[in-house]
Every structure is written in structure tokens, then in C-alpha cells.
Amino acid sequence: MSSLPLIPLAEAAVFTLGCAGIQALRNHAVRLTQVLVVMVFVAVLAIAFAMTPDDELNAAANATAAGDTGMPPTFALP
DSSP states (O other): OOOHHHHHHHHHHHHHHHHHHHHHHHGHHHHHHHHHHHHHHHHHHHHHHHHOOHHHHHHHHHHHHTOOOOSSOOOOOO
């Protein structure tokens, strides 16, 4: 007896629940559209972050920790 592949099963369950949720909220189309747009935006940001090489993230973190924000200095007028 072989075990069930869990990742495809989880993907199918999430897809089915998503479809059921969209179907249940079809009377609130404007709000549903806004939520879906935000979810797509978050997914794109997560994918972009995941694809960013580690050396670029480390360089940005080290520069920020050293006080270099990458912005030109601002001067207060007397």
C-alpha cells in the first residue's frame, strides 16, 4: 500500500475551497474583487522576494544597519 501524495492533495483541497468561497461570495463581487487583487499583489511580492539573491538582501541589510539608507543627507536650515 502506498501513501497518498500530500502536496497534490493539499493543492486540490485549497483550490476547491477557493472555488467554493468565490461561489459563496458571488453577491459581493466588488469586495471579492478587491480581496483577490490584494492577494495577487501579496503573492507577486512573495515571489519577487523569494527570487531575490541572498547577497543582495544581505547587502541591503548591512547598509541599513550601518546607517546608510541610500538616501541623500538632509540638511536643516538655520
